[in-house]
Amino acid sequence: MIKEKKWQLRLYVAGQTSKSVMALKNLKQYCETHLKGQYSIEVIDLLLKPQLAEGDQIFAIPTLVRKVPEPMRRIIGDLSNEEKVLVGLNIVPIDKQN
Amino acid sequence: MAGKSKTDQTTKTKFLQKVPTGISGFDEITFGGLPAGRPSLICGEAGSGKTLFAMEFLVHGAREFNEPGVFVAFEEKASELATNVISLGIDVNELVAQNKLRVDYVHIDKSEIEETGEYDLEGLFIRLNHAIDSIGARRVVLDTIENLFAGLDNKAILRAELRRLFQWLKEKNVTALITGEKGEGSLTREGMEEYVSDCVIVLDHRVANQISTRRLRIVKYRGSVHGTNEYPFLIDSDGVSVLPITSLKLQGTVSTERIGTGIPTLDAMLDKKGIYRGSSMLVTGTAGTGKTSIVASFANETCNRNERCLYFAFEESADQIIRNMLSIGIDLQKHIKKGLLKFHAARPTMYGLEMHLVQIAKQIKEFKPKTVVIDPITNLITVGTVNEVQSTLNRLLDFLQLSGVTAVFTGLTPSLGNSDKGDEAMSSMVDTWMHVKDIEMNGERNRGLYIMKSRGIKHSNQVREFIITDNGLVLQDVYLGPDGVLTGSAREAHKIQLEMEKQIQEQQLIKDEKELELKARDLDLKIQALKAELESAKDKLTANHQEDNLRKQMIDTQKHYLLQYRTGTTVKIRPKPKK
Numbered sequence: 001m002i003k004e005k006k007w008q009l010r011l012y013v014a015g016q017t018s019k020s021v022m023a024l025k026n027l028k029q030y031c032e033t034h035l036k037g038q039y040s041i042e043v044i045d046l047l048l049k050p051q052l053a054e055g056d057q058i059f060a061i062p063t064l065v066r067k068v069p070e071p072m073r074r075i076i077g078d079l080s081n082e083e084k085v086l087v088g089l090n091i092v093p094i095d096k097q098n
Numbered sequence: 099m100a101g102k103s104k105t106d107q108t109t110k111t112k113f114l115q116k117v118p119t120g121i122s123g124f125d126e127i128t129f130g131g132l133p134a135g136r137p138s139l140i141c142g143e144a145g146s147g148k149t150l151f152a153m154e155f156l157v158h159g160a161r162e163f164n165e166p167g168v169f170v171a172f173e174e175k176a177s178e179l180a181t182n183v184i185s186l187g188i189d190v191n192e193l194v195a196q197n198k199l200r201v202d203y204v205h206i207d208k209s210e211i212e213e214t215g216e217y218d219l220e221g222l223f224i225r226l227n228h229a230i231d232s233i234g235a236r237r238v239v240l241d242t243i244e245n246l247f248a249g250l251d252n253k254a255i256l257r258a259e260l261r262r263l264f265q266w267l268k269e270k271n272v273t274a275l276i277t278g279e280k281g282e283g284s285l286t287r288e289g290m291e292e293y294v295s296d297c298v299i300v301l302d303h304r305v306a307n308q309i310s311t312r313r314l315r316i317v318k319y320r321g322s323v324h325g326t327n328e329y330p331f332l333i334d335s336d337g338v339s340v341l342p343i344t345s346l347k348l349q350g351t352v353s354t355e356r357i358g359t360g361i362p363t364l365d366a367m368l369d370k371k372g373i374y375r376g377s378s379m380l381v382t383g384t385a386g387t388g389k390t391s392i393v394a395s396f397a398n399e400t401c402n403r404n405e406r407c408l409y410f411a412f413e414e415s416a417d418q419i420i421r422n423m424l425s426i427g428i429d430l431q432k433h434i435k436k437g438l439l440k441f442h443a444a445r446p447t448m449y450g451l452e453m454h455l456v457q458i459a460k461q462i463k464e465f466k467p468k469t470v471v472i473d474p475i476t477n478l479i480t481v482g483t484v485n486e487v488q489s490t491l492n493r494l495l496d497f498l499q500l501s502g503v504t505a506v507f508t509g510l511t512p513s514l515g516n517s518d519k520g521d522e523a524m525s526s527m528v529d530t531w532m533h534v535k536d537i538e539m540n541g542e543r544n545r546g547l548y549i550m551k552s553r554g555i556k557h558s559n560q561v562r563e564f565i566i567t568d569n570g571l572v573l574q575d576v577y578l579g580p581d582g583v584l585t586g587s588a589r590e591a592h593k594i595q596l597e598m599e600k601q602i603q604e605q606q607l608i609k610d611e612k613e614l615e616l617k618a619r620d621l622d623l624k625i626q627a628l629k630a631e632l633e634s635a636k637d638k639l640t641a642n643h644q645e646d647n648l649r650k651q652m653i654d655t656q657k658h659y660l661l662q663y664r665t666g667t668t669v670k671i672r673p674k675p676k677k
Contacts, residue, residue, distance in 0.1 A: 014220040022215075046221060050228035053221055057205045060250070061220035073210060076250075080215035088212030 007031070007039035007089075008068040012053070014046045014061045019078045023062040026079040034091050064089075114321040117165070117237070117273045120158025121151065123340035127325040128316060132297055135271040137264045139294040141278035141286045142301030147312060147333050148277040149173070150183065151301070152239040154337050155275050157188050159237045160198035165273075167237035168229040169201045172245035176201040186337045197233045202226075206249030213251055219259040223266060230272060238267060238274040244288045264293050285317070296320045302328070311453055314340050332456045339460060352376060357504065360399030361392070363573035367549055367558035373530050374554065375468075376502045378495055380475075380525065382509040383534030387545050388566050389508035390414070392532070393471045394423045394430065395571055396506050401433035405468035408461060409441045412477040416441035427569040440465055446477040454478050455494050462503060470498060474508040495527050529553040534564060537585045544585035547573060563589065 011027060013020035024043060031039045046053050046061070056065050060076040066089050075088040086093055116130030125131045132138045132155070140148050156167030171179055179201060180190035193199035202225060230238065243263075246256055267274045276294055278286030285291045291298050298318040304311055313328040331340040356371040359379075365372040373379055379396075381389045390413075400407040411419055419441070420430045433439035442461055446454070455478075462470060472478075475491070498505040507528070525531050531550040536543045547564040549557045562573040563585045574589070584592050 012221060014224060017220075019216050019218070046224040050224045053225040053228065054202060059204055059206070059219055059222040059225065059246075060217045061224075062217060063221060071210075073212070075212040075214060077213050077217040078215035084212055084214040088214070 006069065007035050007066070007091075008042070009039060009089075010042045010044060010056070010065040010067060012044050012046055012056070012058045012061060012063045012065065017061075020062045022078040022080065023064065026082075026085070027064060030079075030082060030085055030091075034086065034093055066090075116322070117159070118163060119155045120162050121154050121338050121340060122336075123329070123331070124314075124338075127329060127340065128297075128319060129323055132273055132275065133319070133322070134273050135268065136296040137267050137274035137276055137294045138297035138299065139276050139278055139286070139290055140299040140301065141280055141290070143280045143303055146280075146301040146303045147331070147338060148301055149179075149241050150186070150333060151338050152241050152275050152277055153179070153183050153188065153190075156199060156237055156239055157183075157190075157193065160193050160196075165236035166198045166200075166233040167239065168226065168233070168235045169199065169239045169241065170226060170229070170243075171201060171203045171241055172206065173242055174203070175205075176203050179203075186333075186335065188337070200229045200233050200235065202229050206245055208249050211249060217252075217255065219246075219256075219263065222259075223263065227270070230270065236272055238272045239277070240274065241277045242279055243276055244278055244286065244290065247288050260290075261293055291317075297322075301331075311449070311451075330453060330456045332453065332460065339456070353502065357403070358399050359392075360395035360397075360402075361571045361573065363562070364392075364547075364571075367547075367560075367562065367573065368530070368552060369556040371555075373504070373552065376499060376504055377529035377553070378498065378505040378507070378527070379530040379532070380507045380509055380528040381532045381534065382511050382525075383545075384511055384536055387534035387536060388564060388571070389510075389534060390419065390473055391423070391426060391428075391566055391571055392534070393473055393506045393508055394419065394428055397439060397469065397471050398423075398428045398430060398433070400469040400504075401430075401436070401438040404438065406437075406465060407433070407439050407469040407471065408465050408467035409439060409471045409473070410458060410461075411441060411443040411473055412446045413474060415443050425568075426566055426571070440467070451478050451490050455490050458494065459497055462498070462501065467503060469504045469506065472505070472507045474510050476508075476510045492527060525550070530555070537563075539585060540588050542586050544589075546585060 009027065009031070011020075011024055013023070024041075027041060031041065044052055046058065052058075056063075056072075057074075058065075062076070062078065064075040064079060064085070066073040066075075069090075073088055073090065075085055079085050115134035116128070116132065117134045118125045118131040140151055142148050153169065156169055159165035159167050169179070174182070176190075183190060190199060190201060194201060204222065204225070226238070229235065243260065246260075247253065250256055264274075264276075276290065278288075278290045280300075281287035281289070285298065285300060295318070297316070297320065300315045300317050302313040302315065304313065312331050312333065314331045315328045316324045316326065329340050331338055353375040355375040356373065357375050358365050358372040359368070381392050383389050397407045397409055409416075409419075414422075420434075423430050430439055434441070440461075442457075444454075444457070449457075458470075458472070495505065505528075511533075530552040533548045533550050535546045535548065537546045538544075545564040546561045548561055549559075551557075562575070565572045565574055578584070
């Protein structure tokens with residue numbers, strides 16, 4: 001296995017809103033399906049760490065940021081559309097890999 | 099009574115609190131500034147000065163009113179913003195270092211963002227909240243929040259979120275200024291005016307006759323009185339300054355003090371005292387009638403009284419005027435050296451009429467003169483339309499009168515027509531109107547000066563000939579001839595004629611006297627001659643007498659002798675002695 005996770009994802013949320021919960025659930029599901037073992041998810045609650053919002057240019061909640069691999073990508077919303085999320089993160093779906 | 103004062107108290111507390119922007123002139127037209135604790139909208143085209151206005155609002159707040167501010171930039175990076183305003187003397191970085199200002203750049207790039215499903219702008223709220231709390235900000239600028247619409251697709255969410263944002267800002271009790279780009283058919287592209295309904299300011303940048311003028315208008319100010327006009331504003335090295343040169347009321351203190359015009363003979367026409375301090379005087383006339391000389395005399399006189407005078411020259415350069423006035427014995431240079439006189443020469447086409455007035459007002463505020471000369475005001479008129487001119491000149495006069503500044507204008511009139519738009523616009527507004535007219539007679543042109551009006555001053559109704567001499571200006575007494583007032587060589591000829599007549603008369607008198615004298619002497623001589631004749635006649639008469647006496651004596655003696663002889667007595671013949 002690769003030591004460094006290939007995909008470093010950050011999910012910015014503001015408290016446990018339904019949208020945030022939904023986004024995290026969706027994200028976990030996609031990652032498990034397509035990036036199993038290659039990813040890490042960091043959830044940042046801006047209500048607790050508001051100073052972090054500026055650094056990653058967060059204005060919408062929830063926002064998913066792909067820090068690695070470069071370039072940085074951002075996806076906003078509850079991530080309910082799988083296809084869009086995968087396109088946004090530039091992930092080739094697992095079923096097409098085979 | 100007690101009840102009444104109580105209601106006063108309650109109405110007082112209900113009054114809208116305002117936050118001064120510190121932007122020169124703006125706080126005057128809004129009677130205090132922006133509504134405190136509420137969001138206001140400032141919109142206009144690209145390049146109309148929105149961002150600068152907003153930045154100044156924050157900077158003044160931070161510097162002068164101890165109200166730190168947050169600038170949320172959706173357009174420019176913080177460093178770009180800092181660079182843009184440093185030329186206006188605003189050091190953003192310094193204020194940031196002092197924790198008085200915070201610039202937060204919100205980067206929105208559509209290509210980097212993917213939207214899936216529901217979201218909200220809580221992130222923005224959190225950032226803003228964090229920024230506000232970190233420096234205790236009282237003021238917030240969102241420049242330009244509509245950029246969100248360009249970066250995000252879900253308009254419905256955005257609209258709802260913006261509505262929530264403004265509500266949140268109100269609850270946060272910060273005074274917010276939101277900028278918005280002008281849209282088609284609406285004040286802003288996304289109809290921001292619907293959300294921010296307390297105070298809406300529109301900035302405009304219009305070009306008329308290839309001259310651009312910036313204007314500001316307050317479209318709406320809920321719960322407050324405000325000037326509704328369009329006010330010109332200026333962006334220069336001192337930042338934004340709005341000029342409320344329309345006074346809303348016709349009031350202001352007036353002076354009863356009279357000041358001389360620098361031409362004693364002209365003062366004499368004005369009840370021997372000159373014009374009122376703080377009033378306005380217009381000198382009109384065709385080209386080359388000496389208008390500038392009159393106003394330069396006035397300026398000179400002002401400086402001689404140790405008062406400041408600001409001279410706006412729109413036709414000649416300062417040096418030109420100084421040189422020309424020296425030729426008629428008016429030394430303006432010495433007043434400049436003393437700092438009493440200041441020239442401001444500009445080409446009228448340099449900027450629009452309004453901008454000129456803005457400039458004038460600004461200079462007046464800086465220099466604080468007692469007298470302002472605008473020479474000629476008609477040149478300004480060439481850059482505007484009649485209506486514009488009328489209203490703007492009105493504003494200028496209002497402004498001057500309120501500042502208690504004595505204003506002197508010259509106005510050029512075309513040689514044929516009696517009045518032009520300049521006259522119409524000006525003449526009813528000024529207090530004293532003088533007109534210098536060319537009087538063409540006997541193949542020469544001379545200047546005649548009339549006082550058309552002078553409010554509150556008993557003034558001469560006579561035409562005076564106006565002469566420019568090496569020692570200043572002189573108004574000659576009226577010479578009435580068969581064709582009215584005589585001027586120039588006709589007047590001189592008339593003078594000579596009178597002189598000649600006088601001399602002839604004198605000569606005649608001398609001649610008559612001499613003749614009489616001669617006649618008297620003649621008579622005297624005659625008298626002498628007659629006297630002599632009389633004398634000789636008398637002498638003769640006496641001689642004859644004596645002869646007769648002698649003869650008589652002789653005869654008597656002879657008779658006596660003969661008698662003696664006959665009687666024989668001897669008698670000595672001796673004549674009787676004469677008396």
